[in-house]
Amino acid sequence: MLYRIVIFIIIIFAFSFKNVLANCDFKHFNYIEELKDISSLDSIIIEVNKKRKFYKNFARIIVSKSKNIPPKLKKNFNANVTVNYKFGKCTYKARIRQLGDWKDHVKVINGQPLRSLKVNLKEGNIFSAIKFKLLIPETREHYNEILGTIILRKFGFLVPETFETNLVLNGSTSKIIFQEDTVKEFLERNHKREGPIFEGDESLLWSYNDIENFELENLSLSRLTNYKWFLRGKNSEYIVLKAFNELQKSYLEYTYNFPKSKLLILPNNEKDKIFKDYYFILTAMNGWHALRPHNRKFYYNSFNDNFEPIYYDGMFNLDSPLWINLINDDLKIFNKNYTFLDLKLLSEKDFKEKILIDFKKRVIKFDEKLNLFFINSIENIVVNSKKIQNLINKSHTDKINVKNNKNYLENYLFRINEKKINQKNIIALFKDKHEYHANLQNNKKIILTPQEVSEILRKNLHSENRYVILNTFNSKNKDLAISKELNLDNSINGSVIYSKGISFEIDKIKRIINVKQSNNKDWIFFKNLNFKNWNINFNGLIGDSSIDDLSQRFNNNGLTGCLNFLNTTFNNTSIKMKNGSCEDSINIINSKGTLNSIDISKALSDALDLDFSNISIENLFISNSGNDCLDVSGGSYKIISANLSGCKDKALSIGEISEFNASKISIIDSNIGISVKDFSKSFIKDYYTKNVSICAEAFQKKQEFGGAIANFKNLKCNGLYNQDLNSLINKNYNEL
Numbered sequence: 254m255l256y257r258i259v260i261f262i263i264i265i266f267a268f269s270f271k272n273v274l275a276n277c278d279f280k281h282f283n284y285i286e287e288l289k290d291i292s293s294l295d296s297i298i299i300e301v302n303k304k305r306k307f308y309k310n311f312a313r314i315i316v317s318k319s320k321n322i323p324p325k326l327k328k329n330f331n332a333n334v335t336v337n338y339k340f341g342k343c344t345y346k347a348r349i350r351q352l353g354d355w356k357d358h359v360k361v362i363n364g365q366p367l368r369s370l371k372v373n374l375k376e377g378n379i380f381s382a383i384k385f386k387l388l389i390p391e392t393r394e395h396y397n398e399i400l401g402t403i404i405l406r407k408f409g410f411l412v413p414e415t416f417e418t419n420l421v422l423n424g425s426t427s428k429i430i431f432q433e434d435t436v437k438e439f440l441e442r443n444h445k446r447e448g449p450i451f452e453g454d455e456s457l458l459w460s461y462n463d464i465e466n467f468e469l470e471n472l473s474l475s476r477l478t479n480y481k482w483f484l485r486g487k488n489s490e491y492i493v494l495k496a497f498n499e500l501q502k503s504y505l506e507y508t509y510n511f512p513k514s515k516l517l518i519l520p521n522n523e524k525d526k527i528f529k530d531y532y533f534i535l536t537a538m539n540g541w542h543a544l545r546p547h548n549r550k551f552y553y554n555s556f557n558d559n560f561e562p563i564y565y566d567g568m569f570n571l572d573s574p575l576w577i578n579l580i581n582d583d584l585k586i587f588n589k590n591y592t593f594l595d596l597k598l599l600s601e602k603d604f605k606e607k608i609l610i611d612f613k614k615r616v617i618k619f620d621e622k623l624n625l626f627f628i629n630s631i632e633n634i635v636v637n638s639k640k641i642q643n644l645i646n647k648s649h650t651d652k653i654n655v656k657n658n659k660n661y662l663e664n665y666l667f668r669i670n671e672k673k674i675n676q677k678n679i680i681a682l683f684k685d686k687h688e689y690h691a692n693l694q695n696n697k698k699i700i701l702t703p704q705e706v707s708e709i710l711r712k713n714l715h716s717e718n719r720y721v722i723l724n725t726f727n728s729k730n731k732d733l734a735i736s737k738e739l740n741l742d743n744s745i746n747g748s749v750i751y752s753k754g755i756s757f758e759i760d761k762i763k764r765i766i767n768v769k770q771s772n773n774k775d776w777i778f779f780k781n782l783n784f785k786n787w788n789i790n791f792n793g794l795i796g797d798s799s800i801d802d803l804s805q806r807f808n809n810n811g812l813t814g815c816l817n818f819l820n821t822t823f824n825n826t827s828i829k830m831k832n833g834s835c836e837d838s839i840n841i842i843n844s845k846g847t848l849n850s851i852d853i854s855k856a857l858s859d860a861l862d863l864d865f866s867n868i869s870i871e872n873l874f875i876s877n878s879g880n881d882c883l884d885v886s887g888g889s890y891k892i893i894s895a896n897l898s899g900c901k902d903k904a905l906s907i908g909e910i911s912e913f914n915a916s917k918i919s920i921i922d923s924n925i926g927i928s929v930k931d932f933s934k935s936f937i938k939d940y941y942t943k944n945v946s947i948c949a950e951a952f953q954k955k956q957e958f959g960g961a962i963a964n965f966k967n968l969k970c971n972g973l974y975n976q977d978l979n980s981l982i983n984k985n986y987n988e989l
Contacts, residue, residue: 276343276344276345276376276377277341277342277344277377277979278341278342278343279338279340279341280960280978280979280981281932281953281959281960281980282951282961282962282979282980282981284338284340284341285932285934285959285960285961285962287338287339287340288338288932288959289380289381289910289932290614291380291416291614291615292614293338293339293340294336294337294339294379294380294416294418295337295338295339295418295419296337296418296419296420296421297334297335297336297337297379297387297418297419297420297421297429297431298334298335298337298420298421299332299333299334299335299347299349299370299372299420299421299422299423300332300333300335300423301330301331301332301349301422301423302330302331302332302333303330303331304423306330307330307423308366310326310328310330310351311359311366313326314351314356314359314368315356315359315361320355320356320466321354321355321356321459321466322351322353322354322355322356322358322359324459326351327350327351327352328350328351329348329349330348330349330350331346331347331348332346332347332348332349333345333347334346334347334372334374336377336379343377345374345375345376345377346374346375346376347372347373347374347375348372348373348375349370349371349373350370350371351368351369351370351371352368352369352370352371352386352387352388353369353392354455354459357389357391357392358388358389358392360389365427366425367389367422367425367427368389369386369387369388369389369392370386370387370422371384371385371386371387371434372384372385372386372387374956376956377956378438378956378957378958378959379431380414380433381441381442381957381958382414382433382434382438382439382957383436383438383956383957384433384434384436384438385431385432385433385434386430386431386432386433386434387420387429387430387431388429388430388432389429389430390417390428390429390430393430393432393566393568394568394569394570395417395430396417396616396623396626397568397569397570397571397630398415398430398432398567398569399415399416399612399615399616400569400571400608400612400626400627400630401538401540401567401569401571402415402564403415403608403611403612403615404534404538404608404634405534405535405564407598407604407608407611408530408534408595408598409595410531410561410562410564411435411439411443411445411552411561411562411563411564412563412564413432413433413434413435413439413564413565414431414432414433414439415430415431415432415433415615416430416431416614416615416616417429417430417431417615417616417617418431418617419617428617435450435478435550435552435563435565436450436479437479438957440552441887441909441957444843444864444865444887445554446555446556446811446842446864447482448482448492448552448553448554448555448811449477449479449482449483449492449493449496449497449552449553450477450478450479450550450551450552450553450563451475451476451477451478451496451497451500451550451551451553452475452476452478452548452549452550452565453473453474453475453476453504453545453546453547453548453549453550454474454475454476454547454713455473455547456473456476456712456713456719457469457470457472457473457674458473458547469672469674470511470546470547471508471511471668472508472665472668472669472674473504473508473546473547474501474505474508474721474723475497475500475504475549475551476710476711476712476713477493477497477707477710477711478550480707480708480710480711481707483703483706483707483710484703484704484707485805486805487684487805488805488807488808488809488811489807490684490703490706491684491809492553492555492811493553493710494682496553496555496560497710497722498724499520499522499560500520500553500560501722501723501724502520502661503518503519503520504518504546505661505662505665505723506661507546508661508664508665508668509660509661509664509665516532516541516544516545516583517529517532517544517583517586518546518549519586520551520560521559521560524559525559526591527559527561527562528560528562529586529587529591530593530595531562532544532583533593533638533641534593534595534596534634534638535567536575536580536637536641537575537593537634537637537638537641538567538569538570538571538634538637539569539570539571539573539575539576539637540567540568540569541567541568541576542566542567542568543564543566543567543568548565548566549562549565550562550563550564550565551563555807555811556778556780556811556812556819556842557780558810571626571629571630571633571634572626572629572630572633574633574637575636575637575640575641577640577644580641580644584641584644584645584648585648587645587648589645589646591645592642593638593642596635596638599631599634599635600635605631608627608631609627612627662680662723662724666678666694666723674719675718675719676713676719676720676721677693677694677715677718677719677720677721678693678694678720678721678723679691679692679693679709679720679721679722679723679724680692680693680694680723680724681724682706682722682724687702687703688700688701688702688703689701689702689703689705689706691722701715706722709721709722710722733752733753734750734751734752734753734810735750735751735752735753736748736749736750737749737750739779739782741759741761741782741783741784741787742783742785747779747780747781747782747783747821748779748780748781748782749777749778749780750777750778750780750810751775751776751777751778752772752774752775752776752777754770754771754772754774754775755768755769755770755771755775755776755777756768756769756771757769757777763788764786764787764788765787765788765789765790766787766788766789766790767790767792768789768790768791768792768816769791769792770792770793770794770815771794772794773793773794773795773832773834773857774834775815776808776810776812776814776815776816776817776835777791777815777816777817778810778812778817778818778819779818779819779821780818780819780820780821781819781820781821782818782821783821783822783824784821784822784823784824784826784846785822785824785826786824786825786826787826787827788826788827788828788829789816789826789827789828789829790828790829790830791815791828791829791830791831791833791838791839792831792832793815793830793831793832793833793834793838794832794834795832795834795855806836808835812835812840813835813836813837813840813862814833814835814836814837814838814839814840814862815830815833815834815835815837815838816828816830816833816839816840817840817841817842818839818840818841818842818844819842819843819844820842820843820844821841821844821845821846822844822845822846823844823845823846823847823848823868824846824847825847825848825849826846826847826848826849827848827849827850827851827852828848828850828851828852829851829852829853830851830852830853830856830860831853831854831855832854832855833853833855833856833857833858833860834857835857835858836858836859837858837859837860837861837862837884838853838856838858838859838860838861838878839851839860839861839862840862840864841861841862841863841864841866841868842864842865842866843864843865843866844866844867844868845866845867845868846867846868846869847869847870847871848868848869848870848871849871849872850870850871850872850873850874851870851872851873851874851875852874852875853874853875853876853878853882854874854875854876854877855876855877856875856877856878856879856880856882857879858878858879858880859878859879859881859882859884860878860881860882860900861873861875861882861883861884862884862885863884863885863886863888863890864885864886864887864888865886865887865888866888866890867888867889867890868888868889868890868891869890869891869892869893870890870891870892870893870895871893871894872893872894872895873892873894873895873896873897874895874896875895875896875897875898875900876897876898876899877899878899878900878901879901880900880901880902880903881900881902881903881904881906882897882900882903882904882905882923883895883897883904883905883906884903884906884908885906885907885908885911885913886907886908886909887909887910887911888911888912889911889912889913890907890911890912890913890914891913891914891915892914892915892916892918893915893916893917894916894917895915895917895918895919896919896921897918897919897921898920898921898922899921899922899923900920900922900923900924901923901924902923902924902925903924903925903926903927903928904920904923904925904927904945905920905927905928906928906930907927907928907929907930907933907935907961908928908929908930908931908933908954908958909931909932909933909955909958910931910932910933910958911933911934911935912933912934912935913929913933913934913935913936914935914936914937915935915936915937915938916938916939917938917939917940917941918937918939918940918941919941919942920940920941920942920943920945921942921943921944921945922943922944922945923942923944923945923946924946924947925945925946925947926940926942926945926947926948926949926970926972927940927948927949927950927963928949928950928951929949929950929951929961929962929963929980930950930952930954930955930958930961930980931954931955931958931959931961932958932959932960932961933961933962934961934962934964935961935962935963935964936964936965936966937963937964937965937966937968938965938966938967939966939967939968940965940967940968940969940970941968941969941970942969942970942971942972945970945972946972946973947972947973947975948968948970948971948972948973948974949963949965949970949974949975949982950963950974950975950976950982951963951975951976951977951980951981951982952975952976952977952979952980953977953979953980959979960977960978960979960980960981961980961981962980962981962983963976963980963981963982963983964983964986965982965983965984965985965986966985966986966987968984
């Protein structure tokens with residue numbers, strides 16, 4: 254019987270590795286760092302399968318009478334995409350199509366057709382991007398776009414990876430701008446948990462019912478782009494609709510104030526200044542085009558219950574004087590004390606040098622002309638910023654404008670009717686078990702499935718008619734949260750958020766926090782805190798996997814853990830956890846520091862999950878986990894000693910571009926000992942196991958990554974060792 258089980262595991266494991274591994278003429282594990290470095294790329298070659306139809310499509314776009322590119326001509330074509338690196342090449346199957354709204358995205362240069370393209374790789378990736386744009390440089394002001402995106406990224410905004418490269422399209426060579434799409438992989442690269450992404454809705458802007466372009470701009474609201482995320486379960490539905498409700502209010506406010514205020518949208522209700530900062534710096538960079546409501550993109554961060562701007566299409570003019578004529582009543586929203594605090598960084602030599610290094614990597618040839626462009630651009634942004642600051646100081650007002658969402662809604666409905674737009678307006682939406690009840694403006698009611706709601710969120714379409722959700726969300730939230738400010742050391746102010754069934758006590762003298770559940774789904778969430786010399790104890794309730802809904806990993810707040818930490822600093826901290834019934838007993842996100850010990854027992858699913866962090870653990874003890882004992886991703890991790898036992902799946906899972914080092918790992922009674930995947934690298938000095946079926950595995954799991962490396966110095970394990978073609982398990986690794 255045991256023999257058959259082992260054979261079955263081997264077959265399943267081998268089958269799982271039949272992916273995109275043979276598409277490159279080199280092994281990933283030899284070039285993991287280079288595959289993450291933009292300067293490693295030489296060119297991208299695209300060969301379209303049906304060239305004649307591809308060029309015929311191009312000609313139809315050129316001769317079409319409309320000002321913009323007709324959507325019906327943006328046809329998909331199968332193609333092969335070859336990525337030439339300095340050390341080898343990879344070839345992937347892909348789907349490509351025409352990109353862009355206007356005809357500047359199609360050109361004929363020296364008799365050769367050139368077009369901006371949207372590419373969707375069916376296998377493999379380019380710098381972790383699966384979906385990306387290849388843009389004619391002039392459509393994005395060329396080097397302005399590359400340098401502008403670098404500057405925004407250095408200021409901490411969400412910005413797609415952007416660089417110049419050579420494109421060979423059906424044998425014709427040209428320069429092109431590569432820019433990744435703002436999808437799941439983009440969020441991962443920016444150390445963000447996957448969540449809703451919204452953008453301005455353009456469906457009324459381009460020749461809608463033969464109405465002139467942009468005539469209906471003041472009626473255009475927002476839409477959901479990653480609609481499939483909405484359909485993952487009831488919690489993602491709740492998060493999307495909650496966020497959409499707030500964003501739609503902001504767009505209604507914008508349409509109400511149009512055309513006085515065209516560019517400023519504040520979906521966070523003034524609780525932070527990120528969108529004011531975004532407006533300020535983009536204006537200083539003459540990137541007003543990215544501020545147009547139909548170009549806006551938003552990521553909703555459920556951890557912080559706020560939106561973050563995603564940069565898109567700024568049409569920067571970095572070295573030009575400030576375009577003052579585009580600044581209007583938006584400045585009145587800034588109070589007299591507002592300043593863009595990060596602006597001072599542009600005067601610091603080290604900061605400018607980091608920008609310059611990144612700029613050199615992202616252009617084909619850096620010369621004196623580009624160096625002068627860089628110097629002038631930085632200086633000009635500072636000058637423009639000072640002008641804006643002076644304008645803010647002159648235009649500020651202490652008068653508080655009270656928002657009236659009812660007026661915004663009524664005004665919008667009036668203007669929709671005035672323009673005779675055939676649009677059905679949903680003014681209330683209720684979830685009842687597995688379906689939605691929608692109240693329409695005309696007092697009619699309809700019932701919608703989640704799939705139908707997702708189509709309205711995505712395309713404003715239902716049953717071939719235009720539907721728009723205005724006042725989106727009324728739902729009884731069974732997972733009401735309590736939020737409190739928290740100050741542990743009279744220095745750093747953070748917060749604690751928890752479900753209503755949680756009780757906890759804080760002893761500041763003994764530096765102990767005791768947390769208890771009254772329901773096995775209760776959770777607690779610590780944010781922006783410094784745990785120095787603290788002991789945290791969590792006593793959970795034993796959960797029943799037969800009744801617990803683990804079909805969706807996270808709750809209504811996007812949390813996967815019973816005990817959660819975000820933006821936390823640990824210093825000689827100890828955590829003890831028992832009976833965790835959540836997807837993760839403990840989840841630590843975007844945090845750093847050293848923990849003296851973590852002790853977890855009886856976890857229903859994963860015991861400890863570390864994401865996007867830089868964490869060191871002196872002593873780790875985990876026993877009896879229903880899934881993985883330790884799961885790390887997207888960060889740098891170090892463990893001195895770990896004892897992991899009773900892990901039903903993996904004792905240690907290392908993934909998504911992680912660096913992992915350990916002095917001693919002991920594993921008992923687990924299915925898989927150590928799993929290293931997706932551009933991760935690990936080194937374990939002493940590795941000992943007992944009753945482990947698979948000692949170690951190294952492989953590529955996700956398309957957006959590649960192979961992995963698992964290094965061991967001393968090991969004792971009699972099970973299997975499995976690696977794919979692009980990964981390496983080194984059983985006798987000697988540190989240099």
